[in-house]
Amino acid sequence: MKINNKYFGEIEYEAEEKLSFPDGLFGFEEHKEFLPIPFEEGTDTLICLQSLADQDLSFILLNPFAFFVxxxxxxxxxDQTAIGSPKEEDISYYVIGVIRDRVADSTVNLKAPIAVNSKTRNARQIILEDPAYTFRHALGETKGREE
Structure with a gap:
Protein backbone atom coordinates (compact mmCIF):
# COMPACT_ATOMS: atom_id res chain seq x y z
CA MET A 1 0.00 0.00 0.00
CA LYS A 2 1.07 3.61 -0.50
CA ILE A 3 0.35 7.02 1.01
CA ASN A 4 1.71 10.52 0.42
CA ASN A 5 3.26 12.39 3.32
CA LYS A 6 4.31 16.05 3.35
CA TYR A 7 7.72 15.27 4.90
CA PHE A 8 8.67 12.09 3.05
CA GLY A 9 6.63 12.08 -0.16
CA GLU A 10 5.20 8.75 -1.27
CA ILE A 11 5.60 6.02 1.35
CA GLU A 12 5.03 2.30 0.87
CA TYR A 13 3.83 0.39 3.90
CA GLU A 14 2.42 -2.96 4.99
CA ALA A 15 -0.95 -3.30 6.73
CA GLU A 16 0.68 -4.60 9.92
CA GLU A 17 2.65 -1.33 10.30
CA LYS A 18 -0.44 0.81 10.90
CA LEU A 19 -1.75 1.83 14.31
CA SER A 20 -5.46 1.53 15.04
CA PHE A 21 -7.15 4.17 17.20
CA PRO A 22 -10.70 2.86 17.82
CA ASP A 23 -11.61 6.19 19.47
CA GLY A 24 -9.49 8.39 17.19
CA LEU A 25 -7.42 11.24 18.61
CA PHE A 26 -8.92 14.13 20.60
CA GLY A 27 -10.44 16.49 18.05
CA PHE A 28 -9.91 13.97 15.24
CA GLU A 29 -12.20 11.15 16.37
CA GLU A 30 -13.16 10.20 12.79
CA HIS A 31 -9.55 9.26 11.95
CA LYS A 32 -8.98 5.69 13.13
CA GLU A 33 -5.87 4.44 11.29
CA PHE A 34 -2.44 6.01 11.21
CA LEU A 35 1.00 5.09 9.95
CA PRO A 36 3.96 5.91 12.23
CA ILE A 37 6.93 7.05 10.13
CA PRO A 38 10.22 7.58 11.99
CA PHE A 39 12.19 10.65 10.94
CA GLU A 40 15.38 8.63 11.49
CA GLU A 41 15.60 4.92 10.69
CA GLY A 42 15.89 2.67 13.73
CA THR A 43 14.74 5.16 16.37
CA ASP A 44 11.38 6.27 17.72
CA THR A 45 12.62 9.57 19.16
CA LEU A 46 10.77 11.61 16.51
CA ILE A 47 7.88 10.17 14.48
CA CYS A 48 5.45 11.47 11.92
CA LEU A 49 1.99 10.00 12.63
CA GLN A 50 0.27 10.01 9.23
CA SER A 51 -3.50 9.57 8.86
CA LEU A 52 -4.31 6.84 6.35
CA ALA A 53 -7.68 8.45 5.56
CA ASP A 54 -6.37 11.98 4.92
CA GLN A 55 -2.89 12.54 3.49
CA ASP A 56 -3.01 16.17 4.68
CA LEU A 57 -3.35 15.14 8.33
CA SER A 58 -0.27 14.19 10.29
CA PHE A 59 1.17 14.83 13.74
CA ILE A 60 4.70 15.03 15.10
CA LEU A 61 5.21 12.53 17.93
CA LEU A 62 8.13 12.38 20.30
CA ASN A 63 9.23 9.61 22.61
CA PRO A 64 8.85 11.49 25.92
CA PHE A 65 11.48 9.41 27.71
CA ALA A 66 14.19 10.72 25.37
CA PHE A 67 13.46 14.27 26.57
CA PHE A 68 11.94 13.99 30.06
CA VAL A 69 13.83 11.50 32.21
CA ASP A 79 -7.38 2.71 29.03
CA GLN A 80 -5.41 -0.53 29.35
CA THR A 81 -8.51 -2.52 28.47
CA ALA A 82 -9.21 -0.25 25.49
CA ILE A 83 -5.83 -1.09 23.93
CA GLY A 84 -6.04 -4.80 24.63
CA SER A 85 -4.87 -5.22 28.24
CA PRO A 86 -1.15 -5.44 27.49
CA LYS A 87 1.58 -6.00 30.04
CA GLU A 88 3.20 -2.71 31.10
CA GLU A 89 6.37 -3.58 29.16
CA ASP A 90 4.29 -3.91 25.96
CA ILE A 91 3.02 -0.32 26.15
CA SER A 92 4.89 2.43 24.32
CA TYR A 93 4.11 6.08 25.01
CA TYR A 94 4.39 9.04 22.66
CA VAL A 95 3.50 12.70 23.02
CA ILE A 96 2.25 15.10 20.36
CA GLY A 97 4.62 17.98 19.72
CA VAL A 98 4.30 21.42 18.21
CA ILE A 99 7.71 22.06 16.70
CA ARG A 100 8.78 25.67 16.14
CA ASP A 101 11.85 27.12 14.39
CA ARG A 102 13.55 27.46 17.76
CA VAL A 103 13.46 24.23 19.77
CA ALA A 104 13.07 26.28 22.96
CA ASP A 105 9.74 27.60 21.61
CA SER A 106 8.41 24.11 20.86
CA THR A 107 5.91 22.35 23.12
CA VAL A 108 4.76 18.82 23.84
CA ASN A 109 1.53 17.50 25.30
CA LEU A 110 2.62 15.53 28.37
CA LYS A 111 -0.92 15.56 29.79
CA ALA A 112 -2.48 13.49 26.97
CA PRO A 113 0.05 10.96 25.68
CA ILE A 114 -0.65 8.24 23.16
CA ALA A 115 -0.41 4.71 24.59
CA VAL A 116 0.38 1.98 22.05
CA ASN A 117 0.03 -1.75 22.59
CA SER A 118 3.13 -2.95 20.74
CA LYS A 119 1.68 -6.45 20.32
CA THR A 120 -1.73 -5.58 18.81
CA ARG A 121 -0.86 -2.10 17.39
CA ASN A 122 -3.99 -0.71 19.09
CA ALA A 123 -3.53 2.80 20.45
CA ARG A 124 -5.39 5.37 22.50
CA GLN A 125 -4.79 8.94 23.50
CA ILE A 126 -5.23 9.14 27.26
CA ILE A 127 -5.45 11.93 29.83
CA LEU A 128 -3.20 11.66 32.86
CA GLU A 129 -4.44 12.76 36.28
CA ASP A 130 -1.00 13.99 37.41
CA PRO A 131 -1.12 17.82 37.71
CA ALA A 132 2.62 18.03 36.97
CA TYR A 133 1.92 17.29 33.30
CA THR A 134 0.56 20.00 31.00
CA PHE A 135 -0.97 20.16 27.54
CA ARG A 136 1.76 22.61 26.41
CA HIS A 137 4.97 21.73 28.18
CA ALA A 138 8.00 23.62 26.84
CA LEU A 139 10.41 21.33 25.04
CA GLY A 140 13.18 23.75 26.00
CA GLU A 141 12.80 22.52 29.60
CA THR A 142 13.88 18.98 28.74
CA LYS A 143 16.16 16.85 30.80
CA GLY A 144 17.41 14.05 28.57
CA ARG A 145 18.66 10.74 29.81
CA GLU A 146 22.33 10.54 30.57
CA GLU A 147 24.17 8.14 28.28
Missing part, protein backbone atom coordinates in the same frame (compact mmCIF):
# COMPACT_ATOMS: atom_id res chain seq x y z
CA UNK A 70 11.28 11.69 35.05
CA UNK A 71 8.17 11.25 32.88
CA UNK A 72 6.02 8.54 34.45
CA UNK A 73 2.61 8.10 32.79
CA UNK A 74 0.18 5.92 34.74
CA UNK A 75 -2.41 4.31 32.46
CA UNK A 76 -5.84 3.56 33.93
CA UNK A 77 -7.38 0.09 33.84
CA UNK A 78 -10.04 1.41 31.44
Missing amino acids: DYDPQISKE
Whole structure:
Protein backbone atom coordinates (compact mmCIF):
# COMPACT_ATOMS: atom_id res chain seq x y z
CA MET A 1 0.00 0.00 0.00
CA LYS A 2 1.07 3.61 -0.50
CA ILE A 3 0.35 7.02 1.01
CA ASN A 4 1.71 10.52 0.42
CA ASN A 5 3.26 12.39 3.32
CA LYS A 6 4.31 16.05 3.35
CA TYR A 7 7.72 15.27 4.90
CA PHE A 8 8.67 12.09 3.05
CA GLY A 9 6.63 12.08 -0.16
CA GLU A 10 5.20 8.75 -1.27
CA ILE A 11 5.60 6.02 1.35
CA GLU A 12 5.03 2.30 0.87
CA TYR A 13 3.83 0.39 3.90
CA GLU A 14 2.42 -2.96 4.99
CA ALA A 15 -0.95 -3.30 6.73
CA GLU A 16 0.68 -4.60 9.92
CA GLU A 17 2.65 -1.33 10.30
CA LYS A 18 -0.44 0.81 10.90
CA LEU A 19 -1.75 1.83 14.31
CA SER A 20 -5.46 1.53 15.04
CA PHE A 21 -7.15 4.17 17.20
CA PRO A 22 -10.70 2.86 17.82
CA ASP A 23 -11.61 6.19 19.47
CA GLY A 24 -9.49 8.39 17.19
CA LEU A 25 -7.42 11.24 18.61
CA PHE A 26 -8.92 14.13 20.60
CA GLY A 27 -10.44 16.49 18.05
CA PHE A 28 -9.91 13.97 15.24
CA GLU A 29 -12.20 11.15 16.37
CA GLU A 30 -13.16 10.20 12.79
CA HIS A 31 -9.55 9.26 11.95
CA LYS A 32 -8.98 5.69 13.13
CA GLU A 33 -5.87 4.44 11.29
CA PHE A 34 -2.44 6.01 11.21
CA LEU A 35 1.00 5.09 9.95
CA PRO A 36 3.96 5.91 12.23
CA ILE A 37 6.93 7.05 10.13
CA PRO A 38 10.22 7.58 11.99
CA PHE A 39 12.19 10.65 10.94
CA GLU A 40 15.38 8.63 11.49
CA GLU A 41 15.60 4.92 10.69
CA GLY A 42 15.89 2.67 13.73
CA THR A 43 14.74 5.16 16.37
CA ASP A 44 11.38 6.27 17.72
CA THR A 45 12.62 9.57 19.16
CA LEU A 46 10.77 11.61 16.51
CA ILE A 47 7.88 10.17 14.48
CA CYS A 48 5.45 11.47 11.92
CA LEU A 49 1.99 10.00 12.63
CA GLN A 50 0.27 10.01 9.23
CA SER A 51 -3.50 9.57 8.86
CA LEU A 52 -4.31 6.84 6.35
CA ALA A 53 -7.68 8.45 5.56
CA ASP A 54 -6.37 11.98 4.92
CA GLN A 55 -2.89 12.54 3.49
CA ASP A 56 -3.01 16.17 4.68
CA LEU A 57 -3.35 15.14 8.33
CA SER A 58 -0.27 14.19 10.29
CA PHE A 59 1.17 14.83 13.74
CA ILE A 60 4.70 15.03 15.10
CA LEU A 61 5.21 12.53 17.93
CA LEU A 62 8.13 12.38 20.30
CA ASN A 63 9.23 9.61 22.61
CA PRO A 64 8.85 11.49 25.92
CA PHE A 65 11.48 9.41 27.71
CA ALA A 66 14.19 10.72 25.37
CA PHE A 67 13.46 14.27 26.57
CA PHE A 68 11.94 13.99 30.06
CA VAL A 69 13.83 11.50 32.21
CA ASP A 70 11.28 11.69 35.05
CA TYR A 71 8.17 11.25 32.88
CA ASP A 72 6.02 8.54 34.45
CA PRO A 73 2.61 8.10 32.79
CA GLN A 74 0.18 5.92 34.74
CA ILE A 75 -2.41 4.31 32.46
CA SER A 76 -5.84 3.56 33.93
CA LYS A 77 -7.38 0.09 33.84
CA GLU A 78 -10.04 1.41 31.44
CA ASP A 79 -7.38 2.71 29.03
CA GLN A 80 -5.41 -0.53 29.35
CA THR A 81 -8.51 -2.52 28.47
CA ALA A 82 -9.21 -0.25 25.49
CA ILE A 83 -5.83 -1.09 23.93
CA GLY A 84 -6.04 -4.80 24.63
CA SER A 85 -4.87 -5.22 28.24
CA PRO A 86 -1.15 -5.44 27.49
CA LYS A 87 1.58 -6.00 30.04
CA GLU A 88 3.20 -2.71 31.10
CA GLU A 89 6.37 -3.58 29.16
CA ASP A 90 4.29 -3.91 25.96
CA ILE A 91 3.02 -0.32 26.15
CA SER A 92 4.89 2.43 24.32
CA TYR A 93 4.11 6.08 25.01
CA TYR A 94 4.39 9.04 22.66
CA VAL A 95 3.50 12.70 23.02
CA ILE A 96 2.25 15.10 20.36
CA GLY A 97 4.62 17.98 19.72
CA VAL A 98 4.30 21.42 18.21
CA ILE A 99 7.71 22.06 16.70
CA ARG A 100 8.78 25.67 16.14
CA ASP A 101 11.85 27.12 14.39
CA ARG A 102 13.55 27.46 17.76
CA VAL A 103 13.46 24.23 19.77
CA ALA A 104 13.07 26.28 22.96
CA ASP A 105 9.74 27.60 21.61
CA SER A 106 8.41 24.11 20.86
CA THR A 107 5.91 22.35 23.12
CA VAL A 108 4.76 18.82 23.84
CA ASN A 109 1.53 17.50 25.30
CA LEU A 110 2.62 15.53 28.37
CA LYS A 111 -0.92 15.56 29.79
CA ALA A 112 -2.48 13.49 26.97
CA PRO A 113 0.05 10.96 25.68
CA ILE A 114 -0.65 8.24 23.16
CA ALA A 115 -0.41 4.71 24.59
CA VAL A 116 0.38 1.98 22.05
CA ASN A 117 0.03 -1.75 22.59
CA SER A 118 3.13 -2.95 20.74
CA LYS A 119 1.68 -6.45 20.32
CA THR A 120 -1.73 -5.58 18.81
CA ARG A 121 -0.86 -2.10 17.39
CA ASN A 122 -3.99 -0.71 19.09
CA ALA A 123 -3.53 2.80 20.45
CA ARG A 124 -5.39 5.37 22.50
CA GLN A 125 -4.79 8.94 23.50
CA ILE A 126 -5.23 9.14 27.26
CA ILE A 127 -5.45 11.93 29.83
CA LEU A 128 -3.20 11.66 32.86
CA GLU A 129 -4.44 12.76 36.28
CA ASP A 130 -1.00 13.99 37.41
CA PRO A 131 -1.12 17.82 37.71
CA ALA A 132 2.62 18.03 36.97
CA TYR A 133 1.92 17.29 33.30
CA THR A 134 0.56 20.00 31.00
CA PHE A 135 -0.97 20.16 27.54
CA ARG A 136 1.76 22.61 26.41
CA HIS A 137 4.97 21.73 28.18
CA ALA A 138 8.00 23.62 26.84
CA LEU A 139 10.41 21.33 25.04
CA GLY A 140 13.18 23.75 26.00
CA GLU A 141 12.80 22.52 29.60
CA THR A 142 13.88 18.98 28.74
CA LYS A 143 16.16 16.85 30.80
CA GLY A 144 17.41 14.05 28.57
CA ARG A 145 18.66 10.74 29.81
CA GLU A 146 22.33 10.54 30.57
CA GLU A 147 24.17 8.14 28.28
